[in-house]
Amino acid sequence: MTTLISFLGKGDPRKGYRTATYRFNADVAYAETFFGLALTKFLKPDRLILLGTPSSMWEIFFDREGVEGDAMLPLIDAVAAGNVSEHLLNLPRLQLAKRLGIPVDCLLIPYARDGAEQAEILRRLAAVLQPGERLWIDVTHGFRHLPMLALVAARYLGRVVRVEVEEIYYGALEMTPPEGETPVLRLGGLLAMLDWVDALATYDKDGDYGVFEPLLVKDDMPEGRAKLLADAAYCERTSNPELAVKNLRRVFPSIEIHDGPLGGLFRETLKERIGWFRGPTRHDRELSLADAYLKRSDYLRAATFLYESFVTRTCFAAKCNDTDPKERDDAFDNVRKTTPAAAQLKNLRNALAHGVRSHGEQADESAKIIADESSLRKLLKELRNKLF
Template sequence: MTILLSFIGTGRLYDTVYLLGGQEFHTPIIQEALCRYYKPEKVILFVTKGARSANLPKIRSVLSSFVVSEVDIPDGKCEEEIWEIFSIVTKSVSEKDTILFDITHGFRSLPFISLLSIAYLKEIRSISLSGVVYGAFEAGERIKTDSGVEISRAPVFDLTGFVSIFDWMAGVRSFLHHADAGLLNEQVKRISDEEFCKTQNRSGTKPLLNLLGPLSTYAEAVRLSRPVEAVSVASLIYDRFPQATEAIESYTPVLNPLLSKISDIGNFAVSESDVLTSELIQKQRNLIQVQLDMGLYQQAVTLGREWMVTVLLHAAGSGREWLLKNTRFAAENALTGAEKLLSRQNNKEQSDNFHQNSRFLEWFCTCDSWKEMVGIWSRTSQLRNELAHCGMNSDSQKVQTLLKQVKNFPESMDRYYTLIMEYSK
């Protein structure tokens, strides 16, 4: 249902010509102009005690052909009354209603309450927002009617764009803190559709549309622990972001500082994501930190263990083969073999010839700090397994214990990297 929500004031209602969408509506009642233009299925008037006696009878009479209901609200003279107004407004609509909010006669804190109510209702009731409008009587020009009476010809401002800032903020926050580009996609497609309705093309918003694909891919790569694809698509984001910024400048310049936060993704970009270099290793390490900061603990630990295999290949001079399945398998076997070798040594058991089991094992075990590195690998593997099995065993770790290990994980990774790279020099 499409509903017009409007506040009734106590001030004098001046004869006015309201300008809406290229049309003129001659009436002292802004709600009449809005009803004639938007044709809502229902009108809800929020009325204070003073407004009920001052202006409601006249407004009621003018809107007699529309479905109108009145809802009493307090004056909003104290904090308790403000909260009461907020509660009344948000309870006045139903799930998935389409709302047109008129704040022309919103006095004191009512416009502020209106904006908060909209944000709240979109989240809680899944409403659709048709518009937020304000009859700008003071901004009108003075004209004379046919009878020679001087009145105001006033524009009706559409303030919906200001409300959309909440949606953009939510989209950027969701992307940066949760690797979810869904809300940003919705906002870009919304303004692109608006452009198409006006111009029958999408040339102005095309740079933003071109940015959506890489942003979505990057977000999913972070969530799915795909570092090669993440750093590769980060290069596309870096290349396309300047044009997208220019597009935002044309539509909603106020959003540029907000969206500029996304440009930091360019820091993960590398020219060749399949060539293993120290730079790429550091980019992947930074990506693991991003996952940890987002609370993607299982993904971060899983990627961290793979990163340790990658570091071994780089240190051992096999960086050109780092994405080959058999090479990675051999490097992982070397770390696992070293783990078994250390266990046998600690238990004073007879050692088999583990050095023949992996092309990297002998090299690794000649490192001065190989035992410390094996300990880090072993703890990482145990942590990965603990997370992967979801606590489905009788001796699983408690959440707080597990979380403490995850928090200490970055320090262990960095120690591993320092030790192995010192040996490779």
């Protein structure tokens, strides 16, 4: 089902809205006083939802749309008093629905004067929508602060109700040239910007830069190049950072030159987020990952990469093969007796990885540390400083 949501504002009761010719594209334009109806003609939604306050110009809107009968007089008085009820809107909306040939819902909303009223508008919208609905939102009319709320509503409804917000429209009457037509603006790019902001927040929380792949594809990066970023993220998160480095080295030049509308805006930030792969040695890169995961409070990965970095550096110093499991174990065993912090780090990593605590003095010490987050964070920082 497709649904158009349109705001109805409070205008001059003697004039209502001004008639304008809204230009949608080179071939389509409609002359209307209320942009939502021009948009209805253009989009042909399955349903129209009109949002307005108890003092919105309901009576002028319905009068202009040819609604007649006993319902109009009490509606006029109610608008003047600012106490319109849904009961008074029922008959006019049914007449309008019959004329348009689609269901029409009139949803009364508060004035969005504070957080409580703003949240109430979102609740009322969520109550009349179903998962999977495709929405268009018209923010042309209504109070000037409502478009900001509409942007939040689009994101909220998408996340909570699982609707798909296709586009946000604005009939830019103030941009109409003398004796010309009114342009119709599409503001869906704002939603795409929020997708990027969400992706950055996701990355900062869990380190998964694979979330940028679909955004880069939408932003015109070749799909194969963008997939390298997701592949790199997968390799890193499955403890194969060197394969991640190979993928990042391949995709990084594409990110550096990417100049898509939004990717270009976030390019430098993305480069900074994945810059760990530029470390000169393997143990430098693993240490960078350990620091990044500790910053995100991902203690298991922080301990794992810290341990791996120490072992890799030990292999480097001993000139042994840091990719051979046996040589890595031997290199660690050669230094663990003289480096208590290394043994402590390995015990801590094992305790975090396995969950089930083994017996023994060192295991009991690790269990005690893990039981308190501040103690665990402090110990990991101390081990990092001692070993590096």
